[in-house]
Amino acid sequence: MADEKSPLVIILGFHQTFERVPVKGDELHDDVDARGFKLDEKGKRVLEAVEVDWVTYAPAHSPMGANTTERIRHLRPTQEIIEGENAEKTRFMLARWSAIEPAYEAWRKGHELPVNGTPLAHWPGVSAAMAAELRKYNILTVENVRDLAETQLERIRLPNMRDLRNSAKAFIDNMRNAEAAEREVERDNEVASLRAQLEEQNERLAAAMALLEERTSPADAVRENDIAALRAQLDAKGVKYHHKAGAETLRALLQEAA
Known part of the structure; x- marks a missing residue:
């Protein structure tokens, strides 16, 4: 189902590299340089291999825009940033990380990346080939198709993109109407159940009162x-x-x- 809250970015994928980074040393027991990194016998920094996770994402409002690839550790909001005075920067980083974090955790566990919105596979309005072509432009959901701008429509190599955008909007509207109708039915069923329970309680109360009156006639x-x-x-x-x-x-x- 579609998510009413729009994400700040669209996650396109993750990958991992390995880098050699200097090791922090113990000033009391190791030879260290001016920045506190451990030195070997030759006076060179001691290096170790570490895993580096990367994410590639695009702006949610413009999925066809330029992709950005950054280290995960640079995107995590630090306590210093959260407590900083730049409120606008803090809000931006928290909003961006809230879109990246669940997808990153799923990727780390080997699961499929969660899609924020209605996946194209759930939409009968496109074929598998059309969905594959749309994904080339970072368009992963029906909502992405619905929100395409006029200038973006012209860049996609699919016929009748304006009709497809209108179809996406109609599909989302119909889905919301169906969800609203389903909620209405659930409410009606709940009210009917409560009424039945109330009638049963009233019947029991009436029987108890009749028995009491009989005993105290x-x-x-x-x-x-x-x-x-x-x-x-x-x-x-x-x-x-x-x-x-x-x-x-x-x-x-x-x-x-x-």
Whole structure:
């Protein structure tokens, strides 16, 4: 599905190289130069091979513009930059890194690069060959096609690019409408489920109230009062009776006592 939040850059790929870099030394135990790098017996800097990760990206607003390839370590916002006074630079670096970081982590784990938007493969409006041609221009999503400027349309070697751009816009609009309709159906189903639960609770409450009324009906109250009165008369006469005896049994005991 399309992402409503537009990324700052489009990730085109990553690669890795190996470089030899000077090693930082321990001033107490190593020979070091003025910059603190470790020196060997001949007074030359000690070098070690390290991995260097690179990313190639293009501006999201102009995927057909010039590509940029930079070291990953130069793109990570440092704490110094985050706490710096140049707020505009900080916002730019954070926004750029937020687009690069998830793709970089996926690449490091050997996974496919995530696409910010609707991949061309999900769009029936282009064939596999057309999608491959669009990727040559760093156009990876339907949203990229929709957002192409007039000057960019003329540079792409595909027929009827304006119609294709209009088709991309219609596809995105229809997809959003379908998503909205799906959310509406989900809301309706949720409301129906809540209503059913409420009706069931009301039925249970009504049954409980009916049972309570039955147990505390006036007839029951009168019956309990009669039993209490009979017990009091038997107690006055000193007649013993079972504590669970009903009214009829108690009346019979009174008649015998009389």
